[in-house]
């Protein structure tokens with residue numbers, strides 16, 4: 032298992048904000064202490080402007096340097112553009128490792144799946160997974176599926192990949208919930224699987240299974256996973272119902288797709304996040 036991470040991702044915080052550096056630092060501690068999953072550690076790779084500009088406007092890159100909050104959830108931080116670029120650099124490094132046949136997880140922040148082409152929102156500044164998916168397509172991967180199991184709809188990824196040849200997007204998320212989108216399929220390639228708040232665990236698993244089955248009919252050559260752990264039963268930000276063993280099952284199911292995959296951390300705000308991530312990694316690793 033290759034884990035891509037960097038000190039830069041814990042370099043900014045806003046007092047009281049749930050998307051906090053401890054999400055990563057506590058997970059790092061847990062992963063360094065455990066012996067079940069052998070880990071190779073890597074740093075984020077470079078992040079070329081051209082790769083970002085496939086997914087985002089120049090206006091957004093300029094906006095990231097203007098010291099004003101983006102919305103009440105998404106504060107401005109000095110150098111946030113650099114933190115967001117490092118997170119993309121990690122996504123691109125994860126893509127490279129996946130294509131080389133490795134099992135890989137990017138343990139970085141900020142997350143990305145709410146960032147649209149021209150807007151930072153929902154704790155996200157640049158869309159890591161969309162940039163990586165477009166990079167893969169630009170470099171000869173023919174069919175890329177993004178599988179997003181964060182409890183929130185990946186509205187930004189959907190907006191960027193909408194009707195993009197070779198790409199398909201599958202999102203399983205709570206509705207009603209932030210950001211209020213994802214109630215139906217959109218365009219030719221974006222498939223949404225909304226679940227009601229407090230949906231039973233068995234039913235939630237069934238919806239995830241349907242989404243994975245649908246994804247397989249797309250016959251992807253590569254699967255990029257927006258791994259959000261806020262669909263956990265005890266997450267403070269939503270009313271999901273998944274238990275730790277469901278994240279093991281998710282990892283195992285993604286491994287069983289039998290194609291190269293890479294996973295990027297999106298949400299997950301409970302104090303159990305380190306255990307949930309380790310459980311997911313064990314599933315991915317087949318341990």
Ligand SMILES: [Zn+2]
Nearest residue numbers: 181183261298
């Ligand atoms: Zn989320």
